[in-house]
Amino acid sequence: MSAQAISSIVLAQATDTVSSLMGMAPIALMFVVLYFLMIRPQMKRQKEHKALLAALTKGDEVICAGGLLGKVSKVSDSYVTVEISEHGNTAVEVIMQKSAVATVLPKGTIKAL
Numbered sequence: 001m002s003a004q005a006i007s008s009i010v011l012a013q014a015t016d017t018v019s020s021l022m023g024m025a026p027i028a029l030m031f032v033v034l035y036f037l038m039i040r041p042q043m044k045r046q047k048e049h050k051a052l053l054a055a056l057t058k059g060d061e062v063i064c065a066g067g068l069l070g071k072v073s074k075v076s077d078s079y080v081t082v083e084i085s086e087h088g089n090t091a092v093e094v095i096m097q098k099s100a101v102a103t104v105l106p107k108g109t110i111k112a113l
Contacts, residue, residue: 053098056080061105064096069110 056062060072062082073091074081078098085092 052104053101056098056101056104059107061107061110062101063103063105065100065102068094069105069113070094071110 056072056075058072058075061070062072062080063069064082068082068084070082070084072080073083073093075098079095080098080101081093081095083091083093
C-alpha cells in the first residue's frame with residue numbers, strides 16, 4: 001500500500017469518529033439542559049424545605065399540605081402538633097408529620113384573617 005492510500009484511510013476513520021461525536025452532542029446538550037431546568041431547582045427546593053422543617057419551633061404559624069392553617073404547639077423529631085382552632089376553653093389540635101408543613105407564615109397572620 002502506498003502512503004497516500006494509508007493516509008486516506010486514516011482520514012476517513014477520523015471523519016467517521018468526528019461525525020459520530022457530533023451526532024451525540026445534541027443528546028448530551030439535552031441532558032445538560034434537563035439538569036439545569038429540572039433537577040437542580042428541585043434539589044434546591046428540597047434543601048430549602050428541609051431547612052424550614054429543621055427551624056420549626058413552637059409558636060410558628062404554618063400552612064400544611066392539606067390547606068390547614070394553624071399555630072405549632074409542640075414539635076418532636078418527626079411529628080408536629082398544630083393548634084387549628086379553639087372550642088370553648090380547649091384548643092383543637094392536630095398531630096401531623098413534619099413533612100406535611102408547606103409554609104411558615106409571618107407572626108400575626110392568623111389573627112389578620
